[in-house]
Amino acid sequence: RKGQDVRIASQLGILMDSNKATSSTPGVVVVASTNSVDAIDPALRRYGRFDIETDVTVPNKKERLQILELYTRKIPRNSCDLESIAASCNGYVGADLWALCREAIKSAIRRSLIAKKDVKKDSSLTMEDWKNASSLVQPSITRGITVEIPDVTWNDIGGLKDVKTKLRQAVEWPMKHPAAFSRLGITPNRGILLHGPPGCSKTTLAKAAANAANVPFFSLRGDSSSSSSAASERLLSTLLTEMDGLEEAKGVLVFAATNRPYLLDAALMRPGRFDMILYVPPPDLEGRLEILNVHTRRMKLQSDVDLRKLAEDTELFTGAELAGLCREVGTAALRENIDASVVFDRHFQIVKNALNPSLTKEAIDSYSSFRKTSSRSGCLE
Ligand SMILES: Nc1ncnc2c1ncn2[C@@H]1O[C@H](COP(=O)(O)OP(=O)(O)OP(=O)(O)O)[C@@H](O)[C@H]1O
Numbered sequence: 001r002k003g004q005d006v007r008i009a010s011q012l013g014i015l016m017d018s019n020k021a022t023s024s025t026p027g028v029v030v031v032a033s034t035n036s037v038d039a040i041d042p043a044l045r046r047y048g049r050f051d052i053e054t055d056v057t058v059p060n061k062k063e064r065l066q067i068l069e070l071y072t073r074k075i076p077r078n079s080c081d082l083e084s085i086a087a088s089c090n091g092y093v094g095a096d097l098w099a100l101c102r103e104a105i106k107s108a109i110r111r112s113l114i115a116k117k118d119v120k121k122d123s124s125l126t127m128e129d130w131k132n133a134s135s136l137v138q139p140s141i142t143r144g145i146t147v148e149i150p151d152v153t154w155n156d157i158g159g160l161k162d163v164k165t166k167l168r169q170a171v172e173w174p175m176k177h178p179a180a181f182s183r184l185g186i187t188p189n190r191g192i193l194l195h196g197p198p199g200c201s202k203t204t205l206a207k208a209a210a211n212a213a214n215v216p217f218f219s220l221r222g223d224s225s226s227s228s229s230a231a232s233e234r235l236l237s238t239l240l241t242e243m244d245g246l247e248e249a250k251g252v253l254v255f256a257a258t259n260r261p262y263l264l265d266a267a268l269m270r271p272g273r274f275d276m277i278l279y280v281p282p283p284d285l286e287g288r289l290e291i292l293n294v295h296t297r298r299m300k301l302q303s304d305v306d307l308r309k310l311a312e313d314t315e316l317f318t319g320a321e322l323a324g325l326c327r328e329v330g331t332a333a334l335r336e337n338i339d340a341s342v343v344f345d346r347h348f349q350i351v352k353n354a355l356n357p358s359l360t361k362e363a364i365d366s367y368s369s370f371r372k373t374s375s376r377s378g379c380l381e
C-alpha cells in the first residue's frame with residue numbers, strides 16, 4: 001500500500017505541475033478532501049500544488065440551525081423550536097443532522113398515516129418527532145465509545161480531602177440546590193482542570209465525580225505521542241469550539257487533566273472555559289495511609305503489618321505506585337506459598353524495597369509551581 005501511495009502522490013504532483021494556466025488555457029482547479037491532513041505527503045502541500053487549505057470543522061450552533069432548516073424546508077414545522085434543537089445537537093456533524101431530519105420527517109409521516117390524513121398535505125413536524133429522531137440518531141463522533149457510569153466512588157480515593165470537597169461542591173451542589181444557584185445569580189462551573197504528577201488520581205477523581213452525579217463518563221485523550229504542533233492546535237481549537245457550544249447546554253461539565261498545565265493555551269484558562277483549576281498533589285502521610293487502606297480492603301493482613309509505618313516509609317510514592325505495591329504484595333505471598341491466604345509484613349518489605357518511586361522532590365516542586373504562579377495572578381480556583 002505504502003509504495004502505491006507514494007507512486008500515486010508523485011504522479012499527482014507531476015500532473016499538477018504540468019497544469020500551469022496560460023492565458024489561452026485557463027487550466028484546471030484541483031480540489032481534494034481528507035480526514036487526516038497530516039497523512040498527506042508534504043510535497044503535495046506546497047505552493048504551486050495544493051496551496052490553499054481550509055479546515056471544514058464540526059458545525060457550530062448557528063450552522064447546525066442552518067443545516068436543520070435546509071433539510072426540513074419542504075415540511076411545515078410551525079410548532080418546533082429549531083433553535084433549541086440546534087442547541088441540543090452538540091457534536092452532530094452535517095451527516096448526523098441529515099439523518100436526524102430524515103428520522104424526524106419519518107416520524108411525522110408515520111403519525112399522519114396512523115391518523116389517516118393526507119401525507120403530502122397534512123404532515124408537519126412536532127417536537128415529539130424530534131424527540132423520537134434524537135433517540136435514534138446519535139452524533140457519529142461518539143459511535144464506538146462505550147459510555148458507562150463508572151463504579152469508582154469518592155471512598156475509593158485516599159487522601160486529597162480538599163480536592164474532593166471542592167469537586168463535590170462543583171458537581172453535586174448545582175444538582176442538589178439549583179434554586180440556590182439561580183437565587184444568587186451564579187452559574188455552575190463549566191470546566192475543571194486537574195493538574196499534577198502522573199498516577200495521583202486525576203482520572204480517578206473525574207470518574208468518581210461522574211459516579212456521584214450518576215452520569216456516564218467518557219474520556220478523550222489528547223495524544224501525547226503526536227507532538228506535531230498542528231495536530232495539537234487542531235485538538236485545542238476543537239475543544240474550545242466545543243466548550244463555547246456548551247454554553248447553552250445545561251448540566252455539562254468538562255473535566256480535563258494534564259501533567260503539563262503550562263503547555264496549555266491561555267485561551268483555555270479564560271473564565272467560562274476551565275473556570276476551576278485544581279492541583280492534585282502526591283499523597284502526604286495521611287493520604288498514603290488511606291490509599292494503603294483502600295487497596296488492602298479485600299486482603300487479609302497478618303497482625304505484624306503496620307500500614308502507618310509503611311506510609312511513613314513510602315514518601316514520594318504516588319497513589320498508582322502504592323496501588324501497585326499492594327497488588328504485588330499478594331503475588332509475593334503466593335510466590336512463597338501458593339496456598340497462602342494471609343499476607344505478612346515481610347511481603348510488604350520485599351516488594352517495597354524492590355520499588356523506586358519515580359517522583360523526586362524537585363519534580364514535585366515543578367509540578368506544583370504552576371499552581372503558585374496561577375493563583376498569584378488571582379483569576380483561578
Ligand atoms: N489517592 C488515591 N487513592 C486510591 N488509589 C489511587 C489514588 N491515586 C492513584 N490511585 C491508584 O492509581 C491508579 C492510577 O490513577 P489515575 O489514573 O487516576 O492517575 P492520573 O493522575 O490520572 O495519572 P496520569 O497523569 O498518568 O493520567 C488508580 O487506578 C488507582 O488505583
Ligand SMILES: [Mg+2]
Nearest residue numbers: 202203204257
Ligand atoms: Mg489520567
